[in-house]
Amino acid sequence: MLLTILTLTSFAVLVRIIANPLSNVFQKQLTQRAANPLFIMSVTYGVLTLVGLIFWPQLRFYGLSIEFWQSMLVSSLFAMFGNVFLVRAMHIGDLSVLGPINAYKAVVGMLFSIFLLNEIPGWWGLAGVVLIVAGSYVVLNDKQQRSGSENLSTNGLFQRPEVRLRLAALVLSAIDGAFLKKAIILSTPTIAFFYWCVLGFGFTFVWISLTMRTTWRSQVEVLLSQKTTYLALCAAVGVTQMASNIALANMPVGYALALFQISALVSVLFGYQFFSEQGILRKLIGAGIMVAGAVLITVLG
Secondary structure, three states: OHHHHOOHHHHHHHHHHHHHHHHHHHHHHHHHOOOOHHHHHHHHHHHHHHHHHHHOOOOOOOOOOHHHHHHHHHHHHHHHHHHHHHHHHHHHOOHHHHHHHOOHHHHHHHHHHHHHHOOOOOHHHHHHHHHHHHHHHHHHHHHHHHOOOOOOOHHHHOOOHHHHHHHHHHHHHHHHHHHHHHHHHOOOHHHHHHHHHHHHHHHHHHHHHHHOOOOHHHHHHHHHHOHHHHHHHHHHHHHHHHHHHHHHHHOOHHHHHHHHOOHHHHHHHHHHHHHOOOOHHHHHHHHHHHHHHHHHHHHHO
């Protein structure tokens, strides 16, 4: 048991659980300081690309299959849209609510991995996913009860723009995870990480060129004034993605995405600590149910 806990894969999952909510904190802080979500992601991809070029000169462009490039193109495109939608959602919503919503990614990722990678989940794995989704509902239900002026039905909840953006982001990133796993199988976690950054930067740069011709200069000013937060975000995103790649290389996509949802507990705590978000007790209970589901997947899935 101890040897299992100390494996590189387990360590990668643990690192990802901490680093991902931390990156969300920096993203939310930047949007509160007038940074555009698209520009935030473009800078993140660009800085990580430069880091890759400096520290991994052995990364190759040749010798990679057509299937690898196809998988990376699809993965990077979906990841770009998913990340931009995520940052937009963080700007207008609570971290302690939007973090746990991400639990549904495990379900989407598992469905796509069945068809793309022939990864068939076991019964205990499915039970763990159900617990994770149930825990996320507890968190969301708390948010509904605090918003007395809103429709308390589930449909009313999903009409809120931040929730819809977060759901769109998680669907896109779950699809990204399935294609990214395929690219990792055809190369290595490091190579897939590098080209995820390169292609992400290319896609966001084109998007900025088409939509931010009159505002990019003001965004550069925000970048210079908030360079410390930007650098912290780049580090957090880089660690998150590299840890995700290592985990995906050694685990089924659905299970990996499910385990990542333990970060819901961290998101709730960070939302309270950094942004004074309310309803902490019920959200912690919901996040605890999600952790139980993740443990079920780890031990018996």
